[in-house]
Amino acid sequence: MGKTLFEKIWDQHVVKQIEGGPSVVYIDKHFIHEVTSPQAFSGIEKRGAKLFRPQQVVATADHNVPTLHQELPIKDALSKFQVDTLIDNCKKHGVELYGLGHQYQGIVHVIGPELGITQPGMTIVCGDSHTSTHGAFGSIAFGIGTSEVEMVFASQCIMQTKPKVMRINIDGALKNGVVSKDIILYIIAQISASGATGYFVEYAGSAIRALSMEARMTICNMSIEMGARGGMIAPDQTTFDYIKGRLFAPKGADWDAKLAVWKQLYTDADATFDLEINIKAEDIDPMITYGTNPGMGLSVRGTLPTTESFKDATEKQNYEKALQYMGLKAGQSLLGMPVQHVFIGSCTNSRIEDFRLVASIIKGKQKDPSIKTLVVPGSQEVAKQIKAEGLDKIFADAGVEIRQAGCSACLGMNEDKIPAGEYCVSTSNRNFEGRQGAGARTLLASPLTAAAALLTGKITDIRDIL
């Protein structure tokens, strides 16, 4: 019987299968950042061990950095100490660091692909749940905890129980105004925030094939938001074209050899999945979330569920709790609701293509005066590209400032936060209570829908603008 894409890569990386336990899986690339690595470095030191393969580790500072004046020392003492600790640890243990001020610095899931570090067939981990982003290249990539970061430091391996495999097929053509962020928000709304727990997901179908690498990354990025261990897409010509010529991409004869191997990375026709889901691309509208987990999403033209539609008492109670936090009413529509903030950024939507999309909408227009913005490129490279393409002019003319690379308002850890009680249309990936700051109300949406809110000051169907 044939193998799935996941099984092909997994099988190539199993060093050992422990009786009645997990597999020991070899890790090709390990990304680290300032927040989830310090305790792993000190753990390794306490054991008197060394990093086993420091050349396979790449570090950046992204979560806890300011997005203005990065040339100045970080003001918050704890944040500064955390970033400095990363610098010390990388120096001491021989790890390559693209830290603040480095031309390759940026959100870890943006820089890996853009530098050509992320490649098909690899196993990739990082102490961050959105590591699933790298699966867009046909790799097995997933987030790990700090003990596991220490595990990979010590042995370049990780203990993992083999997950089940699920395939989600999205076929057909997307409607006008619908982009990859809408696809993934739609899928999560369909199967819920825990619907893929225990699974590794492969996204397939003609609608996925038609997407650019940036758009594929947005989809794989949010796999974790339905509980999946990770998400992946089989590599194809789009993938190879994206990688070719990037800084760490294979060159010359090495490229030819790698390419031949990568072309074998697909799910065999007779392979089977534990679960398969089929979705029609034309069923998907521009999406927006209304609640406090990414599964609570609907078409921008839809209405919130009624309380009566929840049969289970705990579910109903949870729905009411979410509505109360969000300041919304069951059965209402979101269309036309005023919002105060727009955040364009995060590892979900801060790549050059996202900025091109937004620029195409706001070009020659002015932002609504009531809207405060946080517009944050995913990396220094993206920022450079924005300038090279003149997009910075379009944003400036619209009254929108572009900040410096980092996670920014995605997680309410650094200086960029949304005040309590205020609404933010956000291109990031989580709308949990307090995620963007204590009391902040997050509405997840695509860069297009965010651009529409930017211009109108309200929740708007982008198709009314296009």
Add this chain to the structure above:
Amino acid sequence: MQSLQKLTSRFVPLRIENVDTDQIIPARFLKATTKIGFGKNLFRDWRYENDDETKPKADFVLNQPQYGGEILVAAKNFGCGSSREHAAWSIQDYGFKVVVSSFFADIFKNNALNNGVLPVTVSDAFLQEIFAVGADDTLTVDLEAQTITINTTGSSEKFEINSYKKTCLLNGYDDIDYLLNMKAEIEAFEQSKK
């Protein structure tokens, strides 16, 4: 890592579904570079009014004196969201040794096990039985037998854990000890892929 064999304790009922790790420990508390002291910020924004430790929210279970013990019982899909191990550290630092739910998010489950906190998955029906008993009632979690029992009603259920993880937890070993002993095998594996 501490070992865990058998535990009888009162429990704290957290009747909330989809408890994500941003709730367990908000991001602003992730600036530490050590593993200690996270317990005081566990469920921070549910525990205090306006982030003010002098203003505990009376309706939150951790602030209700009738509840206590080393077992946290939560509604389904506990620990979803971010991979931050700080969530497991804060639960452990607060004093919980076992978390019971009808469903756990994957990364949280691993993180808990790696810190000697046992996640016990029970059926929805059994979870409701636990929620139905009083604040003075106790639960017994027996890792060797893989059972969880409500002591007042005598109702009991078996739970799953793989035998490797069980041995680790019973003895207080961790995965890194195991992997450090596998160096030669890992090097041989690397050679075979060249």
